[in-house]
Every structure is written in C-alpha cells, then in structure tokens.
Amino acid sequence: MLDADESVELRALQARAYGRAGALNEAEAARLRELETGRTRGTEPTAPRSAAPRPPEPENIEAAASAVVEGDAAPVSAQARTTGVTPGDSALAALRRHWRLAVAITAVFAVIGLALGWLIFADRGPAPMQLTAQQQEWQSAIVASGDFDPGSVRAITQEEGVVIWFATKNESANVCLVLAHEHATAPACTTREQATVQGVTATLAKPVSASQTYDIQAQMFLTQEGEPAVITRSYITSSQSSSMFASEAEAEAATTLAEQTGLDRRTILVVGYDDEVPIWTGIDTSTQRYCLVYDGSMPDPPMACDDSLMLADADRTLVLDVADDGETTRYEYQFGYGQQYLTVTKGWESEDAARE
Template structure:
C-alpha cells in the first residue's frame, strides 16, 4: 500500500507519463513502475511478491531531446544510431544522457505511425537565413572558424528564446547538422542525409537562468524531399525541486508561490492549460492529499477547488470552478483520471477546449 508521500509522487509521475506531452527519464520510469506495483498490492504482505512482475511490465517513456551542458562547441548531442557523436568535444552531461534513448524511440515511432509527416506539416520550411544581430553574427563566425562544417554551409534559421538554431553540413554534404548556440555555449548534432530524411535529428541546449531554474531549448530538424531543412523548436523552464516543466521563469515563480503560500506539493504542481494568457494549474494539497484546480495562481489566495474523492481512483473525474470577474462568468472544468486530462473553458455559454 502507498503512503501519503508516495501517493503524491505517483500522481505526479502519472500525469507526466500519460499526458499528451509527458516525458519521463529511465529512473523515473522505474520509479513509476514500482509505485504502481505498490498501489496494486492488496496488503503489505503481498507487496514484495508483486514487485518483480510490475518491474517487467511496460511503462510509457515519452520522447524528449538530447541535452548538452554549456561548454563552447561541446560534444554533439546523442541521437539515433547513425548520428555523428564523434570528436567535437567532451561528453554530454550525465544528467540528461538518457534522453538519447528516448530520441531513438521517437524516431522508431515516427517511422511506424507516419508522425514524420506531421512534423513536416507544422515545421518551419522556409530555408532562407534569418537576420542576425552583431552579437549573434560573432557566434556564427566562431562556428565557421572552428572548421568543423563545410565552407559556406552554416546558415542561421531560427531563434528560440536567446538561442540561435543553425543548419550546416559536414563531409562535403554527406552529413547534415543542427547547431544550437548562445553567448555561452554551442550544442551541435549531426547525422547522415538519409537519417535526416527518415528520422530527423535533434539537439538540446541547457542554460542556467538562476540558482533555482534552467532553460531547456530543444530543436528537431527533418530534411524535406527536396533536401531543405524543416525546423521545430521549443523551450521550457525546469526546476530541480519539481518534475514539472514551465513555459517561462514567471510560471516557475508562480509554482513556487503555489507551494509556499497555497500549500500544494511542489512535486505535483503543473500547468494543464491556458485561458488566454492566464495559466490554469493543478496540484495536490499537502495537508489533505486532495487534487486541486487553481486559476492564475499569481495572487496569495487564487480561485481554486479541490477534489473530495480518492486521489488515485481509476475512474474519470472532474474539477469544476466558476469565476465571475465582473465582465462575465467563466466556468473551468478539468477532467482527469488514470490517463490524459482535459481542460475546458466555457464563457457565456461557449466552450473552448484548452487541453
């Protein structure tokens, strides 16, 4: 049977593993299996006998990008088997190396399900170079001067936060590369043209925001049929005290406030959707172990409602909250259970699915 602390941890891991954009590392997957095995155990006396079976069961391992710690022209980020991880510097940080296996899993799924077509549909397919500031041009000059890429092939395609994403080739065009860089570091990842057409190539750059936050910038690149790069980028803020990921430092600060002022367990706090620019949060109340829905969260006493049923019941449940801001009435409903959660925002009788 699970204790209160383990129940909170299990709920947080389930939300991340089974959510639409969930992501777990190898250690977290193993922990999720163990906690689910403990929860299924009918009594303490049966817990040990059920654990081996649970450890052998399959568990979701959502894909995420390869990471490279800050170090100017550090090692290429690990990716699928044929991706170049040769002599370009020191090895990636152990903190994120397990993501390489996840990226390989993502590639296999793309082939089987045809997800690659979806990436190309929504990716930036404009192969023209972006305009660089004088500072960014210095970064590019350093990349060119390294001599690691074909002359004339380095081209800046996109900026994500303060990170520039470049396209380049190596070996007279035999390999294609995606390179992330900022003022402090550069994170390259290269693969063959064939692999880039079939599976793509990804890289990630992690930078320090402050003592409690890091910014993760991910880039995923495919080659279109005519050989042009198609780029998808994303970024999020993460904190060592929480397993959740946040869109910006402001959200990360609100998560701290929800833990300190509202009393939610830091490990369970996450954003489940938005009403315009307003984030909608969920988390577990540490005092009551109830699952709570919170609107905005930037004030000491934000609008919130908590679930009165058993937190880990394997049936669909919902949390509903009505807010009257003076300009109209808005109803927020978050449906959740053992898997995917969905947030619906209804204003003046009109629904807006914000899951």
C-alpha cells in the same frame, strides 16, 4: 447604265467567265461584252466616235475566259480587278498601318515571358538570418572548430536567445543541427536520408537562475529541395520539480502560488488557459488533496480541491466555478490514468439557478 436585272445577269456571266467552274459559249461571251459596255457607258465620258476603241471579237473574249479557267495562274479577285491591288499588297498595307500595335503586343509578351521566367527559376531559398555582433562570434567559433564543411554553416532561426544553425559535414553526406549561445553549443548530425524521413533533434539547456534552466529543443527535417525546416520548443524546468513551464514568468508564478496556497511546488503545473489566464493543478502539502486553481496571481485565488486518492481511478474530474461581472465560468479538469484535459464553459448556470 444597267438596270437591276441586267446587273444581276452581268455578275452571273462574269462569275462563269472568270471563275474556276466553267467558260462561256459564243453567245454568252457576246452578251457579257454587251453588258460590260453598257455599264461603263453611263459612268465614263463619251469619247469622240472616231477615237472609240474597236470592241474585241467574241472569239477573243472566250479565249480570255478559257485562259483564266485553264491557266496556271491563280484567279484575281473582283476587288483586285477593280482597284489593281492584290491581297498580298492589302495585308502589307494593313501591317504598315498597325505597326505600333504589333510592337506593343510584342513588348507585352516579352514582359510576360520575363515574369514567368522569374517565377520558375528565381531562388526561393530561405533568407539569411541577421546576427548580432555577439551571435556572429558564436558562429565564428562554430566554423573555427573545423567540424563542418567550409561555407556550410548557416543561421536559420533563434529561440529564447539560442541561435540554431544548419551545417553539413563529410562533403555534404551528413546534415547537422547546431544550437548555441554564449555558454554552450549542442550539435547533432545524421545522414540526408535520415533527416528527410525522421529528422534530427538537438537540445540545449540555458541557465535562467540558480535553480532553473531554459530547455531549448529543435527538430530539423529536410524538404524535397534539400532545404532545412526547423521546429522549436522551449520550456522552463527546475531541479526541484518535474514540472515544465512556458516562460520564466510562469515559473515564478508557480513559486508564488506555492507560497500563497500551500501547494507542493514540485507538483504545480499549468493544465490549460482561459484566454491568457493560466489554470493550475497541484497537491496540497498538508492534506494531500488534488487541487484546481484559477489564475494564482492574486492572494487567496479561486481553488477547488478533492481527495488525492481519486487519482487511483481512471476518470475523475475536478470542478471549479468562477464568477466575474455576473457571469459564471466553469472549469472541469479530467485527470487520472486516462486522458487528461480541461473544459472551459462560459456563461454556465447551475440546475438550481435554471429552475429559479
């Protein structure tokens, strides 16, 4: 059994004997043999003296060391000399032990690959609009007209009961916007280049009553992918007035407001909203004064009027204060030939009230 110093000496000699950097002389080879014999003597059972193998000659040890250093074969590690297992065998054994982990990692990468493929190549075109039986009849009539490429007519959206279709013609050279309902159809077409830059616009009037119609306007642009993108607008108009209203209910409210306040029905319009409450303007029929009216859904609504001659100036303002539950809201409407806008101030207090 070797002591600590001898073990250090043994490792140094082995490194020189079996490493790439050099060889041992005769004395060093003999010392290496002596130390290796002393290390194994304490751990192995003592064999009968007659059966003990003859130790190798120093010349043989030196030759073996030289063969390791100068030979073509790669040197074998200390672990391989001790256990008889090469690094390749160790890696193969480790792979066998962890095959389940390898399979799991492969499966995860496969799932990630499928997800990325779906994100990159999935069809992201707009979902087809669901049509009622009546709307399907309108579409069938559009297709039967023969004005558009077969299979190109596609419903996109609807506005106030009017359906808006996308279609192509002249073998897709032109793109079309088609508005239709049970009473009328309004197509508009242009080239793909024009639709990409400036869009294409179509308008259709839908009867609401004997004196009112819903004007539906749609504007379509083409995206970089060639898909239609549509903007729609709708408002109520009347042959008796140049005013436009957002809904049929709003148009009816204007008629009621004219009856209650004496404002000229042809001049009444909405200039803004306080939450969902409309703020109106109009000209008094008897005095020709320009008026600002709050809500208008009840008899004798809050109203402030001024001389209509003020319209000749660029920047004039109508002011109306409305008190509700102890809080005053001020409505200021600037009008004239300049910019027109409504300002709503909540919790407003007059200068007199502030001084008190």
